[in-house]
Structure formats: C-alpha cells, structure tokens
Amino acid sequence: MIKMMIMLFNYITIRMFEFIQKNSLGWQVGRLFAHLETPPLLIIVLLLIIWFFTQIFQAFLLANNFKKRSVLSKMQSQPIDVIVVGSGACGGLVAKELSDHGFSVIMIESGKRFQPSVDLSNSEANSGKIQWTEPRVYTGKHQVIPKSGMGVGGGTLPWLGLMPRFHQADFKTYSSEGVGEDWPLTYDDLAPYYLKIERDFGVAGDCGPFSPESYSLPMPAHRMSWHAQVLAEGARKAGAHPFVPPTAINSVEYDGRPACIYCGWCGSGCPTGAKATSQGTYLAKAEAAGVQVISEAFVHRVNYDPSAGRVTGVAYLDSAGKEHEVSARLVILTAHAMETPRLLLLSACPTFPDGLANSSGTVGKYLLSHPTWQVFGTFDEPINAYKGFQMGQVMVQDYYKPNPRNDYARGFVLLSYMMTPVTYANLSGDFVGADFKQFLSDYSHTAAWWAHAEGLPSETNTVTLDPQVKDHRGIPVARLTTEWLDNDIKVAAAGRDKAAELMEASGARKVRVGLNYGAHAMGTCRMGNNPASSVVNEYCQSHDIKNLFICDTSVFVTGSGLNPTLTAMAIASRAVDYIATISQQGEL
Numbered sequence: 166m167i168k169m170m171i172m173l174f175n176y177i178t179i180r181m182f183e184f185i186q187k188n189s190l191g192w193q194v195g196r197l198f199a200h201l202e203t204p205p206l207l208i209i210v211l212l213l214i215i216w217f218f219t220q221i222f223q224a225f226l227l228a229n230n231f232k233k234r235s236v237l238s239k240m241q242s243q244p245i246d247v248i249v250v251g252s253g254a255c256g257g258l259v260a261k262e263l264s265d266h267g268f269s270v271i272m273i274e275s276g277k278r279f280q281p282s283v284d285l286s287n288s289e290a291n292s293g294k295i296q297w298t299e300p301r302v303y304t305g306k307h308q309v310i311p312k313s314g315m316g317v318g319g320g321t322l323p324w325l326g327l328m329p330r331f332h333q334a335d336f337k338t339y340s341s342e343g344v345g346e347d348w349p350l351t352y353d354d355l356a357p358y359y360l361k362i363e364r365d366f367g368v369a370g371d372c373g374p375f376s377p378e379s380y381s382l383p384m385p386a387h388r389m390s391w392h393a394q395v396l397a398e399g400a401r402k403a404g405a406h407p408f409v410p411p412t413a414i415n416s417v418e419y420d421g422r423p424a425c426i427y428c429g430w431c432g433s434g435c436p437t438g439a440k441a442t443s444q445g446t447y448l449a450k451a452e453a454a455g456v457q458v459i460s461e462a463f464v465h466r467v468n469y470d471p472s473a474g475r476v477t478g479v480a481y482l483d484s485a486g487k488e489h490e491v492s493a494r495l496v497i498l499t500a501h502a503m504e505t506p507r508l509l510l511l512s513a514c515p516t517f518p519d520g521l522a523n524s525s526g527t528v529g530k531y532l533l534s535h536p537t538w539q540v541f542g543t544f545d546e547p548i549n550a551y552k553g554f555q556m557g558q559v560m561v562q563d564y565y566k567p568n569p570r571n572d573y574a575r576g577f578v579l580l581s582y583m584m585t586p587v588t589y590a591n592l593s594g595d596f597v598g599a600d601f602k603q604f605l606s607d608y609s610h611t612a613a614w615w616a617h618a619e620g621l622p623s624e625t626n627t628v629t630l631d632p633q634v635k636d637h638r639g640i641p642v643a644r645l646t647t648e649w650l651d652n653d654i655k656v657a658a659a660g661r662d663k664a665a666e667l668m669e670a671s672g673a674r675k676v677r678v679g680l681n682y683g684a685h686a687m688g689t690c691r692m693g694n695n696p697a698s699s700v701v702n703e704y705c706q707s708h709d710i711k712n713l714f715i716c717d718t719s720v721f722v723t724g725s726g727l728n729p730t731l732t733a734m735a736i737a738s739r740a741v742d743y744i745a746t747i748s749q750q751g752e753l
C-alpha cells in the first residue's frame with residue numbers, strides 16, 4: 166500500500182512539473198490520460214486519490230473534536246479584552262465587575278434567553294425549560310445527579326436563593342479536623358466580598374446564632390409562613406435555635422425589583438424578579454454598560470497558542486451548528502463544575518494532551534456534592550407548606566459546627582422545604598387506590614426538612630468525557646463517577662435522624678424519610694498553591710496558562726455543608742480585583 170502511495174505521489178509530482186513547464190491545462194490533461202492506458206486503471210487511481218484526501222479530512226475533523234464543521238466567522242471587528250463562558254451566578258458578576266473596571270467583555274451562553282414575566286410565569290412545567298436538559302452520564306457506586314441551570318442567568322434561573330456564608334473552619338478542614346484539604350484562602354479574605362455581594366445582589370434574612378461573625382443583611386427577614394412556624398416551634402422544643410436564613414429573595418422592594426409575592430414556584434423561575442438572578446441583577450447592568458451576551462452558543466473549545474503559551478479565544482457552535490471563533494486577551498470559564506472540566510478536556514491539544522491547563526492531571530477530579538436527605542412530616546391540620554418560597558423559610562444550624570464526640574467529621578444544616586404538587590405526586594411510588602388518594606390529600610398537611618451535609622473530596626469522584634455518549638452536536642458529554650465516602654454517609658444519616666426527631670417534636674402524626682441524593686456540583690478544577698495538585702491559584706488563575714481563569718464552583722477545595730453560590734461569587738469577585746490589578750501592572 167505504502168509503495169503504491171509513493172508511486173502515486175511521484176507520478177503526480179512529475180505531472181505537475183510537466184504542467185508548469187508547458188503551462189497548458191489542456192496539454193497536461195491530455196498527457197495524463199494518454200499515459201493511463203486502460204480506463205479501469207484510471208478509475209482506480211482516481212478512487213485512490215479521493216480515498217487519500219478523505220482520510221486526511223476525517224483525521225482533521227477528529228482532531229478538532231466536532232462533527233459538523235461549517236464556515237468560521239471571525240465575528241468581532243474590535244479587539245475584545247475578555248470572553249466569559251457561561252452567564253450564571255458567577256458569569257454575570259464577573260462580566261459586570263470587569264466592565265466596571267473598563268474591560269470590554271463578550272459573554273457566551275449555551276442556553277436560551279428568557280423573558281421571565283412571559284416565559285416563566287407560574288407553572289411547574291417551566292423548571293424543565295431552565296435546567297440543563299442535555300445528556301450527561303451518571304455512574305459509580307452511588308450515582309450523584311446534581312441539578313444545574315441553563316439559559317441566560319444559568320443556575321440562578323431555577324435556584325432557590327439560599328445565600329449563607331461559609332464558616333472560618335470550612336476553609337481549614339484538614340488543619341482543624343484532619344479531613345479533606347485546606348484552601349489557599351481564608352474566610353477573612355472573602356469577608357469583604359461576601360458583604361459587597363449581599364448588597365449588590367440583594368439578600369434578606371438573619372445571619373443566625375451560629376454565623377461565622379455577626380453581620381447584617383440589606384433586607385429584613387421574611388415572615389415565616391405557617392408551616393415554617395410549626396417546624397421552628399418543634400425545633401425549639403428539641404433544643405435547637407431556628408432562624409430565617411439569608412435568602413436572595415426580596416422581602417421588600419430592592420434595587421428596582423419588587424418584593425416577593427410568595428407564589429411558591431421559585432424553582433420554575435421567578436416571573437416577578439423578586440428572586441435575584443444573574444440575568445435580573447449583574448447581567449442586566451453589565452449589558453446596559455455594553456457587555457455583549459451571545460446566547461444559544463455552545464463553546465466547545467478554548468483555543469491555545471503554544472508559541473505564546475496563552476489562550477487566544479474560543480470556538481462555539483450556534484443553534485444551527487455553525488461554528489464561530491472569538492478571540493480575546495483573556496478567557497474566563499464560568500460554565501459550572503460539570504461543564505467547565507468538560508470544556509477543558511475537550512480543548513486538549515498537543516501541549517496539553519490530557520486537557521487544557523491540566524498539567525496537574527486534576528481537571529475533572531475531586532468532584533464534590535452535598536449528601537442530602539428529605540424528611541417529610543404529615544400533620545393533622547393543613548399547614549400548606551407550598552405557600553411562600555420553596556426552601557429555607559427556616560433553618561437549623563445547631564449541628565453544623567464539628568463536634569469531636571460525633572462519630573463523623575464536619576456537620577449538617579436543616580432547611581425547611583416543600584415541593585410543588587407534581588413533584589410531590591411523583592414521589593407516590595407504589596401507592597395505588599385508597600393509599601394513593603391518601604398520599605395526595607396529605608399534600609396540604611405535609612412539610613419537609615431538607616438535611617444538607619458536607620461531602621468530602623475524593624480523587625476518584627470525577628467528571629470525565631464519556632467515551633460513548635455524545636450530545637446532539639456530536640460532542641462527548643460529561644460523565645460523573647461518584648461514590649460517597651463513609652463519612653459522607655454517616656454525616657448525612659445524622660442529619661436525616663435529627664430532621665426526623667425535630668419533625669416529631671413539631672407534632673407530625675406521620676414522619677417519612679424521602680429521597681437521598683447529591684445536591685450542588687463543586688470542586689472539579691480545584692484551587693491550591695501547588696501546581697502539581699491543583700488547577701488554579703487562589704485567584705482562579707490557571708497555573709499553566711496565565712490568561713485563563715476559572716471562576717465558578719469548580720475551584721472549591723471542599724464543599725462545606727452549606728449552599729455554595731455566595732462563596733463561589735465571592736471568590737469570583739476577588740479574582741476580578743486581581744485581574745484588574747495585574748492587568749494595570751501589565752502582567753496579563
């Protein structure tokens with residue numbers, strides 16, 4: 166075969182020289198045909214040439230990791246400072262704050278843009294529109310399926326708005342308890358950013374008796390609705406100290422957005438704008454200041470220039486499958502802890518064959534989640550727990566601080582919770598006939614505690630590229646491989662049992678343990694001081710590529726037992742200040 170190819174190559178070369186000599190296409194074609202004595206031989210040669218070039222073309226397509234290649238459009242006429250990938254909690258903040266610092270920013274978001282008052286008004290069906298619906302593969306001993314958002318606004322479209330601060334010890338789990346790992350930053354590093362975001366984003370509630378320090382929030386706490394009062398009373402009887410936690414849902418009109426009307430559909434998107442979303446806060450201001458948002462645009466590669474050792478921009482596919490390239494001085498990934506590692510792995514190149522910015526081999530490793538249990542209580546009188554916002558009208562944090570007498574490390578919190586009717590009905594399982602009827606009529610008599618614990622980091626909990634499953638674009642999807650550690654199981658079980666005890670203390674006639682699952686995704690591109698064991702430094706800057714930043718929950722070292730978004734935003738805001746400083750010093 167090789168011999169044949171060489172002969173073919175020699176033959177074409179000789180003919181080309183002759184062609185140049187004679188400078189006549191007609192003469193050349195005539196001579197070529199004359200040398201090929203029989204028509205079958207001519208056909209075979211032509212087929213071989215076609216085959217040869219098809220192989221080269223296919224290899225090229227594979228190397229570029231996509232099926233449909235169309236015309237590249239270099240869209241910008243002006244040089245851009247920063248590309249932000251993903252428009253969620255951190256993306257919106259990063260775009261707004263960079264724009265305030267004078268950077269020109271393009272944001273690229275794979276989901277659609279919604280008009281909340283029209284597209285998301287008051288229906289459970291909407292939650293499907295605003296959650297990530299593309300395929301992912303979940304595997305491992307205990308499958309963890311963290312929900313995530315999609316659309317302009319990202320995870321803040323379906324989120325429930327809980328905004329607690331992490332505690333000092335959450336950043337030092339190894340030095341305080343010998344588990345997990347210490348972060349390269351501290352609570353004090355983030356405290357000014359927590360404060361700023363609570364004001365800019367809009368948070369209502371109390372810091373509670375167990376907060377890392379005493380702080381006040383810009384809006385008063387919401388009044389607990391009846392079910393939350395019943396749960397709080399039971400918690401007090403059992404010796405706990407319930408309070409109304411920090412929530413990014415307006416209790417009064419704030420920053421041009423109205424107070425909550427307590428319709429109870431927070432997870433389906435807020436039609437009034439009372440719930441803070443990236444789209445309705447940071448991003449709205451960023452766009453007004455000139456930030457360009459490209460929606461329905463899936464970034465499938467971060468481009469890298471090996472001669473400069475820098476990223477140069479990104480390539481994305483629009484909804485019609487057409488490819489575009491955008492270049493910028495800086496690329497910031499805020500695509501969340503499942504899609505950011507996927508994108509880096511998809512962007513493998515000769516310099517980084519195992520994934521861009523992955524010389525440490527840790528991209529996609531140490532996937533963190535919160536092991537949780539739902540515990541339902543059914544009461545004699547109706548308590549209408551569906552009224553008011555869905556989660557965290559009351560919180561119990563008494564069992565959060567680690568206690569050496571426990572047979573587990575770290576801790577948990579309890580948050581009041583109630584699901585919307587169809588989600589509740591879906592839990593009916595095997596009930597039929599009278600049992601099913603009873604289950605449904607219990608809805609207005611039922612409330613829940615959501616026990617939310619800390620899951621510890623493990624190198625074998627990972628996001629990788631699935632070798633088989635591809636999305637509709639032909640691109641490998643994220644594959645999550647997970648197994649809870651012994652400590653995760655124990656601390657979550659302690660949370661579950663405490664929730665059941667408090668529910669009984671509230672007077673529930675029936676206590677039922679519901680689902681056990683993993684909430685929130687974090688930690689797949691963790692930060693650290695050592696480039697051999699972490700992906701970014703404490704300012705979210707890649708150890709390998711200085712103009713590449715990762716500013717989302719991927720950078721978490723441990724997950725704490727608390728809702729993660731405020732802390733991710735605080736870390737991102739601190740990274741923006743760093744970027745502005747080093748940019749001024751000419752270091753970017």
Ligand SMILES: Cc1cc2nc3c(=O)[nH]c(=O)nc-3n(C[C@H](O)[C@H](O)[C@H](O)COP(=O)(O)OP(=O)(O)OC[C@H]3O[C@@H](n4cnc5c(N)ncnc54)[C@H](O)[C@@H]3O)c2cc1C
Pocket residue numbers: 250251252253254255256273274275276296312313314315316317318319320321323324325326327328432462463464465499500501502504505508685716717718719728729730731733
């Ligand atoms: C139902 C629900 C309730 C929640 N409630 C709470 C809560 O009460 N408190 C809390 O702290 N957290 C909560 N969370 C979690 C919270 O939403 C996330 O922690 C937070 O949004 C993460 O922010 P992020 O910036 O890392 O990513 P996200 O906000 O998830 O944004 C990432 C964005 O990137 C886009 N994207 C992904 N890949 C690409 C790509 N290749 N190209 C272009 N765009 C891409 C996605 O479409 C998405 O819009 C909840 C989540 C859900 C789903």
